[in-house]
Amino acid sequence: MSQDAIAPSHVRADLKRIASWIEPDSRVLDLGCGDGTLLAYLQNSKNVVGAGVELDDQQMIAAVRRGVRVIQQNLEQGLALFDDQQFDTVVLSRTLQSMHNTEHILREMARVARFGIVSFPNFGYWPHGWSILRGRMPVTGEMPYQWFDTPNIHLCTLKDFEGLAQTLQLRITHLATFNGNKEVKLLPSWRSTLAVYRFESPNKKVK
Amino acid sequence: MAELTVPNLPSTVPASTATAQASAIPPGSVGVVSPQFISFNEPLALTSGQVLPSYELAVETYGTLNEQRNNAVLICHALNASHHVAGIAADNPKDIGWWDNMVGPGKAVDTDRFFVVGVNNIGSCFGSTGPASINPETGKPWGAAFPMLTVEDWVRAQARLADHFNIDKFAAVMGGSLGGMQALSWAITCPERVEHCIVIASTPRLSAQNIGFNEVARRSIISDPDFHGGDYYANNTVPRHGLSVARMVGHITYLSDDDMAAKFGRAQRAPADNGEFHYGYDVEFEVESYLRYQGEKFSTYFDANTYLLITRALDYFDPSRNCGGDLARALQAVKAGFLLVSFSTDWRFPPERSHEIVRALLKNQVPVTYAEINAPHGHDAFLLDDARYHAVVQGYYDRIAARLGLGEREHITGVLA
DSSP, rough: OOOOOGGGSOHHHHHHHHHSSSSSOOOEEEETTSSHHHHHHHHHHHEEEEEEOOOOOOOOHHHHHHHHHHHEEOOGSSSSTTTTTEEEEEEEESSSOOOOOOHHHHHHHHEEEEEEEEEETTTTTTTHHHHHTTTTOOSSSSSOOOOTTTTTOOOHHHHHHHHHHHHTTOOEEEEEEETTTEOSSSSSSHHHEEEEEEEEEOOOOOO | OOOOOHHHHHHHTTTTTTTTTTTOOOOOOOOOOOOEEEESSOEETTTTSSSEEEEEEEEESSSOOOTTSEEEEEEEOOOOOOOOSSSTTTTTEEETTTTTTTEEETTEEEETTTTEEOOOOOSSSSSSTTTTTTTTTTTTTTTSSSOOOOOHHHHHHHHHHHHHHHSSBBBBEEEEEEHHHHHHHHHHHHHGGGEEEEEESSOOOOOOHHHHHHHHHHHHHHTTTTOOTTTTTTOOOHHHHHHHHHHHHHHHHHOOOHHHHHHTTOBBSSSSSTOOOOOSSSSOOOHHHHHOOOOOOHHSSSOHHHHHHHHHHHOOOTTTTTTTHHHHHTTTTTOOOOEEEEEEEOOOOHHHHHHHHHHHHHTTTOEEEEEEETTTTGGGGSSSHHHHHHHHHHHHHHHHHHHHHHOOOOOOOOOOO
16 A cells, blocks of 8 residues: 555645635545545545546556546536535645636536535746846746746736636635745735645535 | 365466477467366355355466466456466367457467466356356256356356455456456455456346346246256256357447448348348348357357356346445445446447446546457457557556566567557
8 A cells, every 4th residue: 555655744834725725525526636645535534435537548546546536527618527516625636827718617516516616826926027027028937838838828916716716605714825835924915836725615515 | 175186277378389380379369278167165145045056167367477476367258258368278289268359368368477367257168167067965957056146146156256266355356348348247245356347338237128137048048948947957958049049139239330331231041042032030130140160169169058047147237236226336345446338339238327437436536447349249349359458457457467567578469469
């Protein structure tokens, strides 16, 4: 079971923060789960019942080898396989910015789970502005692509996301911001490269 | 009770002790294999209301059943397959098992750790009791009198086989296409006896189009003058032409349009001297030649009554039928973990059919993993060497082995080697 045992030190700071927002023994759906690192970590450390969605063959195979349940599907097709409120928390880590239909996936997240967690590169990171002032599109660690080969089509700042969340009636409960593997607390909308939000679904059933 | 006709010995001859053929056994093969024939004298009550008074099952096994008897894997066969899942048939060295690329030492289904059972279903023509067998009441072949069968009947017969081997619970029940239906049915009808259910290129029920193709196949057999209402054995005839046409129709549905285009396109077969058509109904195109060859070959070894029975069992399969069409309700009692695999170009049982199963399982909070392989080969892809597909199955089995404490994989052979 060696592949299961992911030492906490090997889990990125943002994933650890995401994990800290997830209740033990709860049901988690990880969209774009990659090789299943987060879910394996959650299964081991929080006894979470998880499922992942991943399109890429190699990542999917890696997740299966880790013992993570994974459903191979394109997120752009929506989450039709999942019922309303089937999960406690749904995670979309570092993927929102590359989705064609941003609003739709957020609505779907709110439909299938009580809580949603999204992370995305912060376009408001101040060197980006500096780069644009110098006439070039920014290329940084969190967005290492050139303008012509980037999969990122919907870049936003923290304020932009908060605006959309409000429109969709997603009640933001937590925010964490990172620069590299370090959490940023001071002036995060300028100084962070990655934003992680937790929100509550407006569809949450009253229990 | 199950009565042993052949001693319960492993039917696999280990490669090291198979003398003459040893040099010809490739790595990853289970070696030279022979079937066992196991008799069951307790009548089997069938879904149709008919009763099969007694029956025999042809079985091959590979690997060793461990002391806890928890490492058994049942492989359910598809339409024209049999118990000969892997290895080299002892009586015909050219007869390699139909899923030999999947099952063997070091392969995805690793027989170094798992005890694999391949069983031929009742109604078949490959050794188990079927329409060509002698009806004990009349002393003549069953023919048209052989009872109709369902997938659930096969599962019941297989469950008795599990009893025979003292296997309370299979580590996995696995099958592709019709075999996947049996695996699904196992998980529903015997939830306590299946740890994992592996359903590949399958469906929870046939569509009208599927049934339509089956009906064309059956009518071509039944309307063959040599069919004699199913009692052709007594007339010393075989409805070869009908069976051959049936196979041609089936064969088309197993391939994808792209695959056929790539293989044959509109290539002409023996065109006239000036490259022209012959303007007649003999073979003009390569694809016709291929299909006729496949059909004729099939009609020499497959029993027409078996083809009718099996396609009908396919049509009948629908576990949601007793639950108002609600598959999720039909799957409520399921306890197994699931692996499903579908192939993007499979238009016989397309990915959407697997989605239905995935959805219903998720609804019941059943653990499910689903791979949708983007492969060009249509329905037949489940038998072919696709590394991604085999890697998913291998990864899944390695997890099963880890959970059951069956040890580590020692080596990798086959498609992934």
